[in-house]
Amino acid sequence: MTRFASSVSALRSSEIRDLMKLAASPDIISFSGGMPGNELFPLDMMDKIYDSLTDKDKQIAMQYGPTSGLPMLLESLSDYLEKKGLPVKKNRLMVTTGSLQAINILAKAFIDPGDNVLVESPSFIGALSAFRSYEANIISVPLNSDGIDIEQLKVMLESTQPKPKFLYFLPNFHNPAGIVYSQEVKQQMIDLLRDKDIPLIEDDVYSDLYFYKGDVAKMKNIKTIDPEGIDVCFTGSFSKILGPGLRLGWMLVPEHIYQKCELIKQSIDACSPSLSQVIADKFLRNGYIQEYTENVRLEYKKRGLAMIDALEKHLPEYVSFEKPRGGFYIWLHLPKGTDSTLILKKAIEKGVVFVTGKTFDPNGVKNDCMRVSFCNTDVDVINKGIPIVAEAIREVCG
């Protein structure tokens, strides 16, 4: 099922068929995806990397590797994460087949059918699907513009029995909400969870894609704030900073959790793709990653600011949103009770697609919000498409 299909599941199946046909048209403007623009991939760097590979590198690329990842990538990735302040020596690093696999493995490690798990509302659909697939009982806590609602989290922690197996959250440039956690909210989370033996899953795949260098200091990960404290399973990915087609992510987790995860990974796919790992290692080791992320940051900033401008210019005043300071997404709050599926239908007829709010609702209900992405369309397309989105909103909401 595509993300699009799940976003229109309220419609009749014949309607869905027609809409999907329209939405798949090459002329449609898509603000729906969470993938980098094709034109932004570092093809020159890929060529240079491939040309630099020795026969031995290529043999490693073609062969099985250790379940936890190729030693050379574990080394270069450790260095990369250590520079961000993550305690790579006190935790274990594992390379995974995308960060979604990291989340899936953690879900399998923690969840028995019926177990309670805590997530934000809204939350990342991929993680929700993984938790559902292991039959978790998903309990959601609302998200504010500075992070999870601490009062609600407190209530949920007190009232949830048996206690939740983990709290899953996205600290930076949230998908779909676009927000960044404040230092205060992170500290309050740490204080609330201390001594409760409820690990955090911190899913941080967008933090390199900031618009403003000055924001970096406040995007500290939990383990850099509280290195000896609560258990944190930190997940990340090469998908947004190199290419999702490599299918490479990672988890950095405490030793006792790592042991279980390695066994699970071994039975899922034995090891992550070695070819991708060899390339990612060179990408890190040659310093290409700094050069590349600097470039794409500028481009995503241009697109993000263009989308903010276009939304401010065209949206009716009853639609609000938090201006993103990085990442891929803008989350629009529609008038209470609006059915964003109706807006999507209108928008698709006019040639634009986005993702409805309830796609990201852990309960699959709350639909008076919607996600538009700016990662995969250039400024001209944004300027053409956003007025259409605004028009569709007006047609439904008046």
Added chain:
Amino acid sequence: MTRFASSVSALRSSEIRDLMKLAASPDIISFSGGMPGNELFPLDMMDKIYDSLTDKDKQIAMQYGPTSGLPMLLESLSDYLEKKGLPVKKNRLMVTTGSLQAINILAKAFIDPGDNVLVESPSFIGALSAFRSYEANIISVPLNSDGIDIEQLKVMLESTQPKPKFLYFLPNFHNPAGIVYSQEVKQQMIDLLRDKDIPLIEDDVYSDLYFYKGDVAKMKNIKTIDPEGIDVCFTGSFSKILGPGLRLGWMLVPEHIYQKCELIKQSIDACSPSLSQVIADKFLRNGYIQEYTENVRLEYKKRGLAMIDALEKHLPEYVSFEKPRGGFYIWLHLPKGTDSTLILKKAIEKGVVFVTGKTFDPNGVKNDCMRVSFCNTDVDVINKGIPIVAEAIREVCG
């Protein structure tokens, strides 16, 4: 946990540590792995393929693809499988992150905790791990030199309640047993399972690696014998015919099973590595696969025959084995009650490693057999290592 570690789990942990240190030495002769020799990978073809990629190909390689696989690979792989007689149009093909992932997805699709599943004894450790990870109750049926023991299968089918969710088997150049199913046994399996609504999982990753072209005709897959009959989930892999480092396999399954598997795959890793898929597609489309498999077939035949010769020359007469006619493995039957872990210990001390029998026993007990692989060592190394294996056997068995 490595395959090696699991094979010596009967030993004390300090002994295991010492043995693992020895076994990891670069000078050790390894007959334990199931990976192609590094020197056999088609590096020239990889270079030619990479050089032929257009910018568009490279963008596809870097981007997310559909969960079921890149359309171009689904097309070229369908053609490839159709030429083998598989009913690709009446079933659905999905590209997976290695064939182990295909088996894992099928396990998740079929198994609820406590469900009965049927396997051969011995069987592939990766599949056993996947079935165990979903808490299946694994019921084993002995394997003969021409396939599963039909009388025992009949008994198990009659006596197992609730009925098993599937029967998992390896038709060609069995791992670890090295045997090929006869036409008769396959037909008897089909007859036994007809109208029982118990699907087969047919794991066929070695059939391209035959020593004798004349054997191809008898290695027909179930769906080519009985296209309209029982449900078959057919799994295969690029690991042995291109490179395991790509992590690419496939499943060809009936539509109603496919739907569930696609949802599961989406929550496991979203899609298989696109970079690997682009390369595998060219490998198929340019006809490199025929050229390459012809070459490696000759090399594996040379190694396999050398190992058969060395075993016949050096083994005590109380050790028997079925001579392989393809694949990677030879399965040695030791005197009843022998503990092959003791032999492994002796062998490692002398500089050779292999895999103990109980590793492949669904019950993890029967240890009077052992697997030696000939895929990853050249003829000279085989001639040096097999006398050492024979010596270790004599020291334990007399």
